[in-house]
Amino acid sequence: MTDAPNTPAPQNESADTDEAMKAKRKKMLVIVALVIIVAAVIYALWAFIFSGSVNTDNAYVGAETAEITSMVSGQVAEVKVSNTQQVKKGDLLAVIDNRDARIALAQAQAELAKAQRQYTQSSANSNSLTSQVLVSSDDINSAKAQVAQAQVEVERAQAELARRIQLGASGAISKEELATSQSAFNTTKANLEVAKAGLAQAESKRKAAESNLAANDALIKGANQASTPDVLVAQAKVDQAKLDLQRTEIRAPLNGVVAQRSVQVGQRVAPGSMLMSVVPVSDVYVDANFKESQLEKVRVGQKATLTSDLYGKSVEYHGTVVGFSGGTGAAFALIPAQNATGNWIKVVQRLPVRIQLDPKELAEHPLRVGLSMDATIDLTSK
Template identity: 35%
Template sequence: MKKDAEQNNGKRTFPFTEKGRQKESRSRFERLFHVIILSWKRDWRAWQLTRNKYVLPLLFLFFLAGWWFFFSSNWVATNDAYVTGNVIPVKAQTSGRVVEVLVESTQYVKKNQVLVRLDSLNQRVAFEGAKQNLAMAVRKVEDLFNKAKSLRNKIAAQKAILGRQRYDLGLYASGSKAGVVSVQDAIDAQWKVQEIESTIRQLEDELHSTESWIQKTTVWDNPIVLKAAVDLKNAYLALYRCQIVAPVAGYVARRSIQVGDEVTPDRLLMNIVPLDYYWVVANYRETELRKMKPGQPVKIRADIYGRRYLYHGVVEGLEPGSGTVFALLPPDNATGNYIHVVERVPVRIRLDPKELIQHPLRLGLSVVTKVNVSHKGSSVLKPITEIPANAKTSDYTSTYFSEELSGVDDLIKTIIEENRYPQSESKDTLSQDLETPPSVHPTN
């Protein structure tokens, strides 16, 4: 207002005049314009502060979302996973008292190495008795063959006598009619013929009874000898199994046997764990299995090594059911108190054997697995699970039990040959003897 007064040479301008009203209106407009400009500048500074406070975090969140969409969403991870493998039980196959324990827990044992020895006194006595029983059986069969030969010879002799006696009976009958021979002599001749016929029938019955034991057999395959051979094999096995051996190579775990313990068949003595073949079982939620297939690569970190080492694996296959299905008490959902629970399905993951050699693992160790589900893989119905060639011969095959009877066959042959007669009746027409004895394989 002062300015206006000075510009008007000190003359005061009143607002009710036209000129005054114009100046007043222009002054208000300028003040409003300045207020708007100042307000806009203030809002601009506040927006800049807000942008710095919220925009950058939002951009970071957008970046994380993009990274998850393109990278992280292709991986499915779980920490509900553990290392597992084969645990081979070592059990007794015969009864006895422990007299020697040769291994300790955590000790490495070789395949077919002796682990425990049992008291074998009773088994040795039974084995010696079985050998004698086999020898007696061979001699008995030889006696049967000789008896059959003797009976056939007697029958042949009696038939010859019978023929002569029948001829004499005809002469006596003719002489009796002619009055040359007395009637009593003819009757005596008739009785003699009947007596010889009765003797022949008795000898034939005895021959049939004897032949029933040896007919169509030899000493080598006669049931009496085979039964004694089976008993000898059982006694041999009982003695042989007093030494308990390792079916596979590995490390001893949980030895529970002590010297002096009385063991029975199928009692668990210890476990053997081979460390050359392990795998991982990861329990994934059912909602995470939509894209999971065999053949997809897996990243594995074991808690024992932390982030210092990364294992690489492959999905071999998915179990055909969730864990609850194979539980001791499967759930029964047909009840009124049903609660929906997200199930977990075990997924078998193969480990690299070379990495296991460099960084060994143990059964039951916890691991974290991440499966790359973006990999194509194969059909869920075609798992790629297979036993490695080295594990198939070392961990999944044991030749020890099939070799337990490897020495008893030769022993049986020796006993049979030593107890046969120098000229065996088994070469008779009733049996077909062999120039070389066949292998004896009686059924256990």
């Protein structure tokens, strides 16, 4: 006779399964909670450590490059430098044939000497014209005396003629004597007219001398040999000729490295011709192109730390934010984006931020224009 089956067994198995499921759910909840806690801790650490700075590797070295151009025309006689050569301010870079400039200077100096002599001559003419005015005054006085004497002679001849006429009416004198007296009277009248004409001529000469003196004085009045207009114009031409002669020697305007040298000996250059460039490697800066979403807290004066691909992470540069560009790179592109037409896709823009580097660090580890940099700005600095 067989025993009946134990019916409570299925219930025990179901209870064990429920307990296992509950333990599994509890374990999953614990894992999820741990993941959330770890994520929160990581985010907190990131916010605490990294939210105080912004970083970009879209940064490049730049400099205010000096473009060397010719200020005069002529043939290049010498070129003293080559590309990559270090130069200092005032170093001779190139020489233009100066023979034409020397001739122009000699001509300008001759014109200056001529103008100075003309001033000296004008001064002497003033003295001469003053003497002529004085002489003319003496001539006028002499002419007046001659007129007065001629007038007396006329009056005397006139009285003699009247007396002769009375005597001739009574027959006391001959007609010949009367005619002689009449002729003498006419002669004295003519002499009076001649004397008056002489007086008028003397007065005209004095007026002419006075006019010439006034005109000559107008040229030199209130001036000396160095300040008269003609001398000043001639002196300006001499100064210009000296400057043109000086400009035949082209010198470096600053310390730097020669680049883009295109001039050759024998080449004829015109004013404004590009000869070469001088890059001031000791005074370079970095233009860091940050995303517009990174610039909310960036301010002028904040400190920055930079590294260069040239030296690697072992060499750090320290700099200061000195300014922001007036527009994004897209705004100044050769062909700006036409966002108002066609299908539009938003692209995060980048704004160049200029960072000035420490000159001492640049002297220890020189950089060149165009090198890539990695820039980090400390937003907590002021």
